[in-house]
Amino acid sequence: MALETSTAREIKVSRERVWQAWTDPKEVRAWLNLHDASVPVETGDPLRWHFNRGGRVDLVFTATLREVDPGFSCSYDWDVPGNDEPTSVEVEFVQVDEDSTEVKVRHSGFSDSVRSRVEFDAYDHHWWHYLERLAAYLEHRPFQFHKTLTPPKTGIIPLGVTPETGMVVQDVAINSAAEFVGIQPGDEIHAIDGVTLKEMEDFHRWLDDAVPGQKATFTLQDRTVELVLRPFTA
Known part of the structure; x- marks a missing residue:
């Protein structure tokens, strides 16, 4: 269907x-x-x-x-x-x-x-x-990201999520935390800090509670990496 x-x-x-x-x-x-x-x-x-x-x-x-x-x-x-x-x-x-x-x-x-x-x-x-x-x-006001106006940055530019692929990485921001730890386009992120990603909202709900400087463990299809979240920049 x-x-x-x-x-x-x-x-x-x-x-x-x-x-x-x-x-x-x-x-x-x-x-x-x-x-x-x-x-x-x-x-x-x-x-x-x-x-x-x-x-x-x-x-x-x-x-x-x-x-x-x-x-x-x-x-x-x-x-x-x-x-x-x-x-x-x-x-x-x-x-x-x-x-x-x-x-x-x-x-x-x-x-x-x-x-x-x-x-x-x-x-x-x-x-x-x-x-x-x-x-x-x-309405002449700031754009509201979920819970916050200034969410921390991973540098991951996601394509989307399915339960079998996890979050598919479309691109990675240049000089970002994700690029620093070797995350690449085409990677599949199945979990973050033990939270399984089944839809895009899972990623953003996790990000809602994250803070700059926080270390996060990303479980990919073939490896695990740890990155440090960076402050929001417009």
């Missing part, structure tokens, strides 16, 4: 203001903290979100605008590695009142391949973060 995830976020601004931030390339770059962005206007136009996360390979999301009802909804054919066909992303903007809008995102069509399920876990986690980033930008 194809997997799907959905999330929603109420933002304390008008629907028109949310739509503007969602569709203006300059604003999209700002609230998503992108290196570059292409935002589609008409059906058939391409979307491109280009992230630079401090690793050796940038992360680029690509999609095609499938349908649009300006100000109210849009949908995309969203490219996901591991899927023979694009997945589907549907976004709806619902005005709660004149100063509040609910943004709803539904992402469906993931296949049962291991790579697609790893990608699904990542999107299941990150769509919430993207909407929180949008809300923080529009």
